[in-house]
Amino acid sequence: MSRVEVDRERCVGSGTCEALAPDVFEVDDDGVLVVHRPEPGEDERNDVEDAVQACPTRALSLAE
Numbered sequence: 421m422s423r424v425e426v427d428r429e430r431c432v433g434s435g436t437c438e439a440l441a442p443d444v445f446e447v448d449d450d451g452v453l454v455v456h457r458p459e460p461g462e463d464e465r466n467d468v469e470d471a472v473q474a475c476p477t478r479a480l481s482l483a484e
């Protein structure tokens with residue numbers, strides 16, 4: 421699958437991505453997004469694509 425990229429300037433730590441794909445994303449105690457699996461498996465594709473779409477600040481993208 422594609423690689424997850426985060427625009428740190430845009431991320432506000434809302435946790436929306438974590439709610440949709442908790443194995444891939446986690447907002448830590450300081451509100452900083454941690455991407456546990458920057459190259460998610462095919463079985464996670466739908467959840468990750470949903471997270472990319474749902475991010476309120478468009479901080480997430482998928483790169484080939």
Ligand code: SF4
Nearest residue numbers: 431432434435437475
């Ligand atoms: S949904 Fe977007 S703004 Fe919220 S934590 Fe994830 S990347 Fe950051």
